[in-house]
Amino acid sequence: MSYHEEDNSGKILLAALAGAGAGIIAGLLMAPDKGKATREKIGSAATKYSGQFGEQLSKYGEELDAKFKGYVEKLEDLTGAAGSSLKLKGDWNTAKGKLKQQYAQLTDEDLDYADGKGDELVGRLQNKLGKAKNEVVKMLNDL
16 A cells, blocks of 8 residues: 655645635625725724814813812911911012012012912912912012
8 A cells, every 4th residue: 555645735825815815805895985985084083083082181181280289289288388388588579579570471469468468469479370379489488
């Protein structure tokens, strides 16, 4: 008896190519749109959703930042942390002049200060400069 070995690699390659070809043809015949139209739909959907995602992320970031600043201010008020209490030294008119030079948008009304009314001054400067309370207090104490 003789043993005869057949080489099936050619048949396997031919079957694989035939299967791939049949799959490509079936895909082209069943596709709802042309490739270009499908790519454009995918691209426009991706652009639309990425824009919405970016807007939402920005909105949540701003809300989180505002809440965080509020919590920091409350914590500083509770603990009496450095920078939370106003201690003005020297001549207020000189300090007022320095502030006006540094921040041109400040008016005399913004910088109106009377003893015992430091919180009102800090509040006005917070609103006008867009800074946190501890930043404004530190800035005033450093003058």
